Amino acid sequence: MKDRIEFEGVTFRYQEDAPPVLKDVDFFIEKGEWVAIIGHNGSGKSTIAKLMNGLLFAENGEVSVDGMSVNPDSVWEIRKKVGMVFQNPDNQFVGTTVRDDIAFGMENQGVPREEMVEKVAGSLRDVQMETYENHEPHRLSGGQKQRVAIAGVLAIAPDYMLLDEATAMLDPKGRQEILKTVRDVQEKSNMSLVTITHDLREIVAADRVIVMNKGEVWFEGTPREVFAHKDSLSSIGLDVPFVAKLTEEMKQYGVSFRKEPLNHEEMVEELWNLHSTK
Amino acid sequence: MELTFNEVTYTYSPGTPFEFRALENLSLHVPSGSYTAIIGHTGSGKSTLIQHINALLQPTSGSVKVGDFVIEAGKKNKNLRSLREKTGIVFQYPEHQLFEETVEKDIAFGPKNFGVDEEEIRERVDKALEAVQLPEDMKEKSPFDLSGGQMRRVAIAGVLAMKPKVLVLDEPTAGLDPRGQKEMMDMFYSLHESEELTTVLVTHSMEDALTYADEVVILNEGRKYMQGAPLDVFKRKEELRQVQLDVPEVLEFLEKIEKEFGVSIEYNKQPLAELAKELTSRLGRRDDYE
Numbered sequence: 403m404k405d406r407i408e409f410e411g412v413t414f415r416y417q418e419d420a421p422p423v424l425k426d427v428d429f430f431i432e433k434g435e436w437v438a439i440i441g442h443n444g445s446g447k448s449t450i451a452k453l454m455n456g457l458l459f460a461e462n463g464e465v466s467v468d469g470m471s472v473n474p475d476s477v478w479e480i481r482k483k484v485g486m487v488f489q490n491p492d493n494q495f496v497g498t499t500v501r502d503d504i505a506f507g508m509e510n511q512g513v514p515r516e517e518m519v520e521k522v523a524g525s526l527r528d529v530q531m532e533t534y535e536n537h538e539p540h541r542l543s544g545g546q547k548q549r550v551a552i553a554g555v556l557a558i559a560p561d562y563m564l565l566d567e568a569t570a571m572l573d574p575k576g577r578q579e580i581l582k583t584v585r586d587v588q589e590k591s592n593m594s595l596v597t598i599t600h601d602l603r604e605i606v607a608a609d610r611v612i613v614m615n616k617g618e619v620w621f622e623g624t625p626r627e628v629f630a631h632k633d634s635l636s637s638i639g640l641d642v643p644f645v646a647k648l649t650e651e652m653k654q655y656g657v658s659f660r661k662e663p664l665n666h667e668e669m670v671e672e673l674w675n676l677h678s679t680k
Numbered sequence: 681m682e683l684t685f686n687e688v689t690y691t692y693s694p695g696t697p698f699e700f701r702a703l704e705n706l707s708l709h710v711p712s713g714s715y716t717a718i719i720g721h722t723g724s725g726k727s728t729l730i731q732h733i734n735a736l737l738q739p740t741s742g743s744v745k746v747g748d749f750v751i752e753a754g755k756k757n758k759n760l761r762s763l764r765e766k767t768g769i770v771f772q773y774p775e776h777q778l779f780e781e782t783v784e785k786d787i788a789f790g791p792k793n794f795g796v797d798e799e800e801i802r803e804r805v806d807k808a809l810e811a812v813q814l815p816e817d818m819k820e821k822s823p824f825d826l827s828g829g830q831m832r833r834v835a836i837a838g839v840l841a842m843k844p845k846v847l848v849l850d851e852p853t854a855g856l857d858p859r860g861q862k863e864m865m866d867m868f869y870s871l872h873e874s875e876e877l878t879t880v881l882v883t884h885s886m887e888d889a890l891t892y893a894d895e896v897v898i899l900n901e902g903r904k905y906m907q908g909a910p911l912d913v914f915k916r917k918e919e920l921r922q923v924q925l926d927v928p929e930v931l932e933f934l935e936k937i938e939k940e941f942g943v944s945i946e947y948n949k950q951p952l953a954e955l956a957k958e959l960t961s962r963l964g965r966r967d968d969y970e
Binding site: 492537538541543544567570571572573575576640641644648652655670676 | 692693698720721722723726727772773776827828829851855857858861884886924925926929930932933936937940941952953955956957960961963964
């Protein structure tokens with residue numbers, strides 16, 4: 403039995419007479435890795451997330467978590483392993499205060515009270531919302547809600563954490579902070595991280611990227627491998643990092659690059675070569 | 681239509697344990713026909729600010745002037761209807777507010793409420809659909825059978841059908857894919873021009889602010905922190921970083937180039953190809969290019 407999430411020949415459609423949203427999809431998420439899933443709207447990304455924690459079930463093929471098939475019988479076990487944060491946090495608040503809301507997940511899992519109090523405070527600190535413990539979730543701003551929703555999942559410390567555009571409403575700095583927090587937790591506990599995102603910096607930082615297009619896995623590889631396909635990426639509605647675009651333009655002026663740069667540091671390194679070449 | 685905020689303070693739940701001052705002594709002038717981007721850290725008061733524009737919120741102290749309409753602390757608002765007819769707000773995730781059986785009915789809901797006659801409504805619905813670039817045959821469909829991006833366009837069409845003079849956009853592209861984001865921002869810009877709208881955009885995207893806005897307002901903890909033309913504001917990198925904001929990536933990159941190579945390249949919205957050319961010639965061997 404392997405500790406990983408596995409999709410084997412997964413097909414899914416929302417209505418019987420509708421075309422499939424996912425077509426014969428195969429991939430896996432290893433323990434401890436960070437995988438970014440990208441794709442245009444309607445490419446099937448969110449459906450994948452929902453299949454991972456049993457909000458939906460595969461029509462054909464199998465989704466399994468640590469060797470356990472995701473089905474109506476296993477769904478509660480699965481959800482202990484797989485924590486999920488959605489894009490719109492309004493759909494997932496249950497508590498009347500931020501504190502209650504974060505405690506909710508732990509209550510479901512029978513965490514003792516003292517431990518719970520500590521974890522609520524700790525996870526709120528992690529997302530820099532410690533002064534909001536007694537606030538009403540629905541009165542927070544969009545970005546603050548997203549922070550609280552993430553704290554709620556961090557408190558349960560799942561084996562797999564799915565973030566479905568869960569930072570879309572944060573400002574760029576806040577997004578990086580939250581991601582760093584999640585990364586720290588991931589490294590400490592060997593948690594796997596699956597982020598569904600359009601944020602290019604986030605994609606560049608992931609270990610592996612799965613590109614979805616029209617319900618199929620279009621490409622799978624490291625960020626560098628993915629962004630080497632600049633033209634075809636834009637043909638399926640996706641963007642490439644600023645540095646990759648600039649690289650492409652500079653090639654037009656005869657500049658050659660040893661390694662395709664993906665971030666500012668790598669670009670500067672390449673430019674030093676240009677600068678010092680005799 | 682011009683907007684003026686005059687020393688506006690807004691406090692949520694005053695006198696309760698939840699009391700929270702979201703805006704503090706904020707003064708702001710948005711000229712008629714301008715495109716203003718409002719930027720700020722999460723919780724800086726952006727959404728509170730825009731809810732004053734159509735009097736969904738009333739200042740705790742100070743006043744807001746929208747065209748001839750004045751919203752003042754402690755005074756009952758008269759004639760709210762006409763204010764709300766002229767100020768269209770596209771809230772975050774507006775597609776969550778769709779509810780009618782058909783796209784046509786949903787778009788018609790606003791004007792119908794304001795007593796616009798049937799024929800005029802039909803015209804406005806067609807025009808609004810065209811403006812958001814949805815096909816006419818979509819009118820009879822249920823909005824709930826559409827994709828997320830299409831649903832958002834329907835919701836926006838509903839706002840446009842009111843024929844607003846002021847259009848307020850609260851992170852209108854959140855959750856759209858990159859192509860969808862660009863298409864939507866371009867769409868708003870062309871509406872801004874063709875309808876001569878006064879546009880207020882709340883965004884986290886420095887890139888969008890730089891591309892589309894004439895003026896940028898930076899909020900921090902409920903106060904106005906900076907205001908000016910985008911390129912002028914984004915030059916003040918240190919001040920922005922102090923309030924946890926980044927500058928557009930291209931400016932950040934050019935700053936790094938200056939630090940590393942001592943080569944300073946002025947950014948004035950030149951296309952990427954031109955920038956690449958400048959970089960190549962300034963950083964490369966001189967005799968190759970001169």
